[in-house]
Amino acid sequence: MRLEPLPGLPEVRPGDDLAALLAASGARLDPPLGPADVLVIAHKVVSKAEGRVRALADIEPSPRAIELAAEHGKDARHVQAILDESAELVRADRGRLICRTHHGFVCANAGVDQSNTGGEGVVVLLPSDPDASARALRSALGVGAVVISDSWGRPWRQGQVEVAIGCAGLRALVDHRGWPDRDGRPMAASVIAVADEAAAAADLVRKKTSGEPAVRLQGLANVLIEEEGQGAAELIRPPEDDLFR
């Protein structure tokens, strides 16, 4: 497997044709970006191109947002944006808001981000439907698969890792259960979140501060599928199956 960032992408702004920008950059790779490739894209450029940004100045915080903001040392307008993206506040503790988004993702601040937003007083939201975004980019670019990623913290572990919030053209989960192990016994619990591992791998070659939101992965033909697939929605554990609520 080989990974390399797409070169020379400009700052992306609302309304930009992200597929065209990625195609122009991908054509400069050697060999050019193509149907055997997995393209991992940090969601922020997708969100920006789709206009999923909000100016804090335009946000009127509710009493609940004002109360949470005071309690957790946050900007009340940022908290309001977080609440607007949330179906449920899973934990509010020690300055951190862990939310279940309308998509079903459980993550800090419902994915509403204040860094690298492209402007002062602007927050970037997650795409409304990241799997649809991935399908559209895959189709426009003619690549094997697209993964849209975000950086998330985890319970019990320090540091963030990149995870898949949208994907198309690959199996998000590869199920090895029931396959014989090396000793010939069926393997018990081996469903691998391949889309998350691809997102994490891409992050290793990306420079956080220098505008390298897209990474090409070559050599992952074994996880590609012809159809669009079930997307990253498949990665969401049903709440009733969850031990940590």
Next chain:
Amino acid sequence: MRLEPLPGLPEVRPGDDLAALLAASGARLDPPLGPADVLVIAHKVVSKAEGRVRALADIEPSPRAIELAAEHGKDARHVQAILDESAELVRADRGRLICRTHHGFVCANAGVDQSNTGGEGVVVLLPSDPDASARALRSALGVGAVVISDSWGRPWRQGQVEVAIGCAGLRALVDHRGWPDRDGRPMAASVIAVADEAAAAADLVRKKTSGEPAVRLQGLANVLIEEEGQGAAELIRPPEDDLFR
């Protein structure tokens, strides 16, 4: 970045010289395994070489193990092995035992595994000190860094991803906080768990069932350090900082 599995490793058994087996395999790579490389190794071969295996037949389950086993549909001797590796049972629910190990890791079954164990009625434990194992292998192999990994489930997400349980020679966490973002503002929450991302990346090129426990990563010079580093212990979130207990 380029990733490839180490070829032709035999089944590892207790007492085997794992470093010698890895060195012989690594010498067959082109270029041979060397000081610029990160080597990610699935813990199971490390555990086996270190004799961290137990025969179920030798385990006398306690009343608590018998009770938990009955409640969760497990083998009482397996449950006893899990309890022996645990400092705390964090959750026991719906057939799953989520434990805090003596190392401080929170994971299912305290990492005690029944697949690919090398024999019927045998369970494989995590290494006693995976950071020490990583340091010893790094020194014996003369590679830039060693990461020892395991497959873990996550709350809220389906599927397992490979994470780092031991490492040496690289920064497990890379801290971007305070660095200017693209707009010149300091980034808020960007501590990246690089060792976990390296473990996840390696998993993408490994065939679960065919004995490819070790993967060489080239092109990660930016995360290598000359010293051994603080290891994967740095990835453990202090319990008092944890929102999900």
